[in-house]
Amino acid sequence: MKKMMIASALTGLLMMPLANAADYIVDTRGAHASVNFKIKHLGYSWLTGRFDKFDGKFNYDSANPEASEITFNVDVTSLNSNHAERDKHLKNDEVLGASKHATATFTSTSVKDMGNGNLKIVGNMTLKGVTKPMTIDAEKIGEGKDPWGGYRVGFSGTTLLSLADFGVQIFGDSSHATLDIQIEGIRQ
Amino acid sequence: MGLKNNSERYGWLSIALHWIMALAVFGLFGLGYWMVDLDYYSEWYRRAPSLHKSIGITLIALWIFRVFWRVIQQSPKSLDTHKPWERKVSKLTHLLLYVLMLTIMISGYLISTADGRGIEVFNLFTLPSLGELVTNQEDVAGEIHEVLAYIILGVAILHALAALKHHFIDKDQTLIRILRR
DSSP: HHHHHHHHHHHHHHGGGGGOOOOEEEEEEOOOOEEEEEEEETTTTEEEEHHHHHOEEEEOOOOOGGEEEEEEEEGGGGGGGGOHHHHHHHHTTTTOOOOTOOEEEEEEEEEEEEETEEEEEEEEETTTTHHHHHHEEEEEEEEEEESSSOOEEEHHHHHHEEEGGOOOBBBBBEEEEEEEEEEEEEOO | OOOOOOSSSSSSSHHHHHHHHHHHHHHHHHHHHHTTTTOOTTTHEEEEEEEHHHHHHHHHHHHHHHHHHHSSOOOOOTTTTTTTHHHHHHHHHHHHHHHHHHHHHHHHHHHHTTTTEEEEEETEEEEEEOOOOOOTTTHHHHHHHHHHHHHHHHHHHHHHHHHHIIIIISSSSSHHHHOOO
């Protein structure tokens, strides 16, 4: 009994540094985050654009990154490719269906530590009302105190999105879009 | 001679404006209806909207001139045989057509200029943008543009049916007055 108590106390002590996973909110207010996409135009060039409105929160502990969780919401109607007529086209019912499905969501289900600050974030992506598993390759860029009394950690993530998976109209051979997500979280 | 209206007849300029604009309105409706479903790889995918916009901007200029032309001179009186309700309904229909035309053209302008880009008119000049005035302007303006286009089509058909009714049923001068001097 005594041994068990000591053991559990020791385990508790050992767990201590692992137990400081903190909650973070993605810094959208200061715009230290962006959701960008690129897709080939006619197969001749990369068209880039972004979603201006989104929000997200996650928890993260550098000592135990595999315990991390993230949920991220993107306002599809905020698509911005620097051309209003194209934005209107991409938001219509055949393409992203933004009027009926204004929000796209990614929720992580597990995180795999690949070493050197690299993570594989497995989760479910909901776009145009369709939910499919998706994996984001993420890399920690840095973390630490900010000059204003807060604490921040930032990541960069990319994933390849298959348009057919979500019922998004495909033009020519442009069947996939690369999502490039930059986030900086402020510890709560 | 006969350029201006008098109390009995429309002048040539009013007649010409009426028919040119009627043609433009129906043409723009048809072109717009057809072009929004064009395949991205169609050779008309870029030409049709460009033509639609150029004609639309020209129509705004004609609209402004037509209203000016209408205000600075008399309109022919209603025929004595026109019943009071017919006069009321026809005046309301005319007003509605003017207001709808203007609203549709402005909303069309707002779709294409939502990102700060101007509208190129027949490759002659570029009408500048006023910038983004409301959030998701291209979507909001697009919705208005589409719904009102269907409404004006309905009102214009009603207007045409009324003219035919005057010609074939009432056998009066209503339609003749807008056809020849």
